[in-house]
Amino acid sequence: MGSITIDQAERLAKSTSVQDFRLDRLATLYFFHPLRQRFSEPSSRRIPILMYHSISKTADKRVSAYYDTHTSPAVFAEQMRFLRDNGYRTLCIDEVLSQLQSGQKSNEKCVAITFDDGYRDFYTHAFPVLAECNFTATVYLPTSYIGYTAVQFKGKDCLTWDEVRYLRGAGIHFGSHSVTHPQLRLCKSSDVEYELRCSKETIENELGEEVKSFSYPYAFPENYTHFKQTLRLSLQACGYTNGVSTILGTMQNPKDRYFLKRLPVSSADDTSLFRAKLEGGYDWLHSFQYVAKMAKSGVQ
Numbered sequence: 001m002g003s004i005t006i007d008q009a010e011r012l013a014k015s016t017s018v019q020d021f022r023l024d025r026l027a028t029l030y031f032f033h034p035l036r037q038r039f040s041e042p043s044s045r046r047i048p049i050l051m052y053h054s055i056s057k058t059a060d061k062r063v064s065a066y067y068d069t070h071t072s073p074a075v076f077a078e079q080m081r082f083l084r085d086n087g088y089r090t091l092c093i094d095e096v097l098s099q100l101q102s103g104q105k106s107n108e109k110c111v112a113i114t115f116d117d118g119y120r121d122f123y124t125h126a127f128p129v130l131a132e133c134n135f136t137a138t139v140y141l142p143t144s145y146i147g148y149t150a151v152q153f154k155g156k157d158c159l160t161w162d163e164v165r166y167l168r169g170a171g172i173h174f175g176s177h178s179v180t181h182p183q184l185r186l187c188k189s190s191d192v193e194y195e196l197r198c199s200k201e202t203i204e205n206e207l208g209e210e211v212k213s214f215s216y217p218y219a220f221p222e223n224y225t226h227f228k229q230t231l232r233l234s235l236q237a238c239g240y241t242n243g244v245s246t247i248l249g250t251m252q253n254p255k256d257r258y259f260l261k262r263l264p265v266s267s268a269d270d271t272s273l274f275r276a277k278l279e280g281g282y283d284w285l286h287s288f289q290y291v292a293k294m295a296k297s298g299v300q
Contacts, residue, residue, distance in 0.1 A: 024285055025273050033281025040280065045105065046250040047096050048278050049112040051262040052076070054156060055125040068266045069116075073125040075267045079274055083111060084133040088278075092138055092173045093213045093242050093260070100254055111278065113137040114244060114262065116177055116215050118146055120157040127167060139167070140177035140215035140244075143202040153181070161206050168207055175213035176200050176240075184231065185221045192231070196238045212241040220245035220259060223293045232258050248286040250278075261286075 053069035055076050071079075083090075088109045091099070096112050113130070115122050118141040130137055141164070145153040148161055159167075168174060176199040178184070184192050196214065203211045214235055221227060222245070235243060235258050242257045249261035263277045276282055 022268070024282075027284070028276050028282050029272055032284040033276040033279065036280050036283075045100065046252050046280050047091070047100060047110050047112065048250045048280075049093070049096065049114060049244060049260060049262045051244070051246070051264050052113070052115045052126070053117050054119045055121045056119075056156070068268060069264075070266060072267045073129075075269070076126060077129045078271070079265065079269070080129045080133050080135060082271060082274065083135070083278075090135040090137065092136060093175070093244065096251060096260075097242055097254055097257055100251060114215070115139045116217075117153060117181070118142060118158045118177065119153070120150060120159050120163070123159055123163050123167065127170070127172065130172075131170065136171050136173065138173040138175055138213065139164075140175045140213070141199070141203060142177045142179065142181040142217070143199045144179050145181070165207065168209075173213075174203055174207065174211065175215060175243075176203060176211055177215045178217050181217045183218050184216065185224060185227050189230070189234075192234055193238075196234055196240070200238055200240065210239075212239075214240045214243040214258070216243065216245050216259070218246075220247055221293075221297075222247050222259070223290065223297055228259065232256070248289055249283040250280045 052071055055071050055073055057072050058070055086109065088111045091110050091112050093112060093114075096110070099106070099110065113135065115126065115137060118139060122139055126137070139159075141159070142153060145151045145158040146161060146164065147158075150157040150160060152158065164174060176196070178195040179199045179202075180195065182191070182195060184195060187195070200211045200214075240258070243259060244262055245259040246264070247259060247261045248263065250263065251261055254260060263282060265274070265277070269277065273282075
């Protein structure tokens with residue numbers, strides 16, 4: 001990666017944006033994506049796992065485009081129709097792992113679509129578009145905010161259990177996003193155990209089927225090696241078989257099935273950037289993201 005200052009790493013990792021200019025978009029579209037297209041092996045298989053949160057018009061103007069977790073219904077519909085029109089097939093996380101671990105070469109274009117936080121706007125805005133495109137998705141639920149009547153999380157209504165059961169019957173998959181959505185690295189081990197086990201059991205009791213997948217709340221602390229090892233063991237002990245994180249990138253060779261890479265998507269992703277993300281042209285940013293995390297935490 002050559003020499004890079006901490007300030008440069010942080011600027012790139014935060015995807016500095018000003019209305020018509022984004023450093024991460026510029027670098028992706030005019031350097032890293034063309035470079036990957038030119039030099040990537042034709043036989044290499046990559047499956048993007050897209051990370052959405054709220055499908056709503058409300059954008060968070062306090063943060064850069066990289067950190068905004070809102071995607072407008074119109075942009076989401078455009079992105080899903082882009083996937084459909086370009087021949088993508090949607091997979092659940094189990095299927096992503098199965099395909100990548102099989103080692104079989106394939107020209108089929110696949111994508112996994114995930115949603116964190118269990119917002120009700122998935123039911124009202126995302127699901128109709130997914131159904132229109134004949135797509136599935138995986139929704140990760142923070143179970144203390146999923147009730148028999150609407151409960152709010154961060155000022156937004158979440159799904160009810162009746163809606164969750166309806167969506168499961170329509171082919172949508174569900175995983176755990178903890179019970180109370182804490183930063184697990186800062187929790188006591190007994191609290192981590194509670195967050196993992198109770199959320200899983202609650203969803204299983206409501207749906208009558210096994211829950212295998214977990215999504216880590218907040219930015220994943222990938223530079224804390226000991227915490228990762230401990231969390232992996234806890235996930236295994238609770239019966240999870242896979243999990244997703246905020247580690248940036250497309251999936252190629254899953255070295256750790258509990259902390260799979262994903263691609264953040266929001267209203268700021270125009271068609272050119274969305275395509276580049278799907279094709280691995282945005283993966284370069286992870287290196288700078290990791291350097292920034294190391295610099296801030298002081299972890300060696």
